[in-house]
Amino acid sequence: MDTETVILGGGISGIAANYFLGKDKAAIIYEQRDSMGGLCDNFSIGAFKFDTGIHLSFTSFKEVREVFDMTPYYTYSPEPMNYYKGLWLKQPIQNNLFPLTPEEKVKAVKDYIYKPVQADDFENYKCWLYSKYGKYITEHFFLPYTEKYWCERAENMETSWIGNRLYLPEIDEVLYGAMSSATPNRYYAQEMRYPKEGGYKAFLKPMLSKVNINLNKRAVKLDSSHKLVEFEDGSKVYYENLISSLPLPALIKIMKDVPSAVKEASENLSATSLILISIGLNVPQDESKSIWFYIYDKDFLPARAYYPGLKSKSNIPSHQSSLQFEIYYSRSKPLSMRKEALAEHLIRVIEKLKLANRKDVLFVDIKNIPYANVIFDKKLYFNRNLVRQYLNNLGIQSIGRFGEWDYLWSDQSFMSGKKAAEKLLNM
Structure with missing residues (x-):
């Protein structure tokens, strides 16, 4: 042929x-x-629908919008959250330090003010982080999350991929966000879209x-x-x-x-691989939650998670809800935990983060995605x-x-x- x-x-x-x-x-x-x-792509488990990851569109390309806009969609203001040692911080963390203790906020702000000055020719991502955010924010948030999401140490990564993905606040924003939770949305996209069905x-x-x-x-x-x-x-x-x-x-x-x-x-x-864990819950969707959130604690394997039902109610059955978690691994950072142990770990995560109770879990589906992100x-x-x-x-x-x-x-x-x-x- x-x-x-x-x-x-x-x-x-x-x-x-x-x-x-x-x-x-x-x-x-x-x-x-x-x-x-x-x-x-997506998949269904009974009446539950899951995407292969978070997926919300914020494209500004005219050609993409011409195709995507043929499909009826919802529009959202992105307001993700971050879980850190029992606290929920708004995104981006660097200008939303309000939930931290006074002692932590003083350290974070002082380190931000007195961060090392460096030319734009950075040796690696770790140097970039210290130069942009200072010691405290870098070591408590960015470095641990880099290893969870990228499966690589920051000193082994270069910086050209960053672009506008990481927000660089002025000192006034950092100070204000340390004293008040009423901060403006500084996420890199101000509007996100998702299909009403499918x-x-x-x-x-x-x-x-x-x-x-x-x-x-x-x-x-x-x-x-x-x-x-x-x-x-x-x-x-x-x-x-x-x-x-x-x-x-x-x-x-x-x-x-x-x-x-x-x-x-x-x-x-090098690339990361993804363990995608999709969970059905026998409780109604909590509309007060953020669509997605990041998890910084090393004790919890997932790097981020989201509620499919908050993107569209067509993704969940009536009076029920769902969660999807992402765990990353790579050749240099393998994950050897069996499916049964992973399922048990995720149920414990849900309980510790007070997202649901064990008795509410209808199923735990685990899929392996060989290629997730370029390292x-x-x-x-x-x-x-x-x-x-x-x-x-x-x-x-x-x-x-x-x-x-x-x-x-x-x-x-x-x-x-x-x-x-x-x-x-x-x-």
Whole structure:
């Protein structure tokens, strides 16, 4: 079988690539799973619906809004919270220190005022944190959370990924937030959107009717010299153009005759994996809660959690509620706890955070997501550039979070697929 354009991976970037190719290029998506959407996919447990992670849209890209806005949605002001040693602090913590003790607030504010001054050429993320927030805030909040979320020590990470993701308050804001809880919302997005029905994946629905996708097609061999892809079921496809959203290490692993330097570079690319724990509760949704929150205590494995029913009541049955927790691990920080122990740990977390009682738990579902986030270690750019240049020389476009190997949100992955389509259309 011959196809003009083969797209490996049916996540948002692959779907967008096919969508924008339209009828001008004969394109087919090949997705290894039995469902499309990738990290934007969802699943149901009885009448409970869960996304694969938090997922709220705050895109400003016109092209993304034109597609997403075809789906009826709710609008929210993002007001996440942070759990720290029995306290609930508003986000961002650095200018919402009010719940801390007077002694802690004095230390945090003094360290913020007298933080070390450094030029913008930071040696690593740890240096960046000390320079921006001072010793107390860095050591009590940012460093512990870095190890929970990124599974890496801050001194081993670089800083180009930060962008506007971390807020840098003026001293007046820090002082005010230490004395009052009535602080303005300083989150990096002021409005977030979520579909009224169908979970986050519903935002992709306008594209799905216009794409050609084959499910349960796991690519196991790629022969770039003959432009041939072979699949686990024994089928094959020849292509003229190849677009891939597969993780770079996974793509290189199935390719034929890859130079040893490129193989080594791909193997040294680091990413976190995700244990996604979805919990059904036999209690009504508490409307006073925040949609999502971060957990800083080292004793609790989850890094963050959210209430699906606060995004849309269509995600939960009447008079019931749900929670979803995210636990991250990596090659350098493995997680060996069995599912039964993880379920018990999460029930204890729920009780200690006073979110629900053990007797309220209807089920605990545990899923493993092999690729969650790119880890921005100091060797990332050398290794990534070597791999992507090799693919580029073969005429292979690599797209999406793990194809570009970058910190891309869903809208940026959408635009990555669109860019690949435009490149082919302009050839």
